[in-house]
Amino acid sequence: THPLMGSHIEDVIVTADQALIDQDCFRYCFSLVPNLVDLTLRITIPDISNSLDGIILPSLPYLQTNIHHESLTAFLTLNSRVSILVGAVHGFNGVYPLATTPLCFVKSLTGPANCIHRITCPGLMCLYMELEENNEMLLFTDNAPSICSVLRAIRIRFSCLHYLTAEVFADEFDILCIVGEYCPTLKKLKLTEKSSTMVSRFSV
DSSP, rough: OOOTTTTTTEEEEEEEOOOOHHHHHHHHHHOTTOSSSSEEEESSSSOOTTTTOOOTTTOEEEEEEEEBBBHHHHHHHHHHHHEESOOOOOBBTOOGGGGGGGEEEEEEEEEEHHHHHHHTTTOOOEEEOOOOOSSSSOOOOOOOEOOOHHHHHSSSTTTTOOOOEEEEEOOOTTHHHHHHOOOOTTTTTEEEEEEETOOEEEEE
8 A cells, every 4th residue: 555545534433353453554554544633443342452552643633442541551642632532541450551641632531430530631621521330440340430529539620621511410419519619610511410220329
């Protein structure tokens, strides 16, 4: 394949079976599309080891993926233009490498509340938090945390946050007070009620 054929491609969606991924071929394919601005990467088994190591996409601002922290940390370190991160906050077996990697360049983050409190994004402007019914996270194993408990557990206040969308339980009566305390610059808030009978509850 001529290396210039993919230079005009900006949007790529990859859906693959982890067992069929050849790492060298995987990296080579990304070298053919160096100007991506939108990448969706969905793997049947989200642990793809070091398949993303060494891949540099200098123009990439949008990444949506389900792969685990340990497979993503090195990629994000090399690709600091990623400002919109969707779904890419899953740890595995209680390990969260991104917890020690400040994502100063991420402005918009979407993912399960169970993991978001572990991620440090000091410049975050948009946050979309979901409640997971079935998860394998260390702190909230087999339990769904309340959004209030997650906000309290986050290391820093959201000094730049303008937009917050979150799923909440019906009995989170102090949600507005907590949001006001931890998100003082908020301009837009969307709360979607989720039945607490659907999941077991846990509070930090």
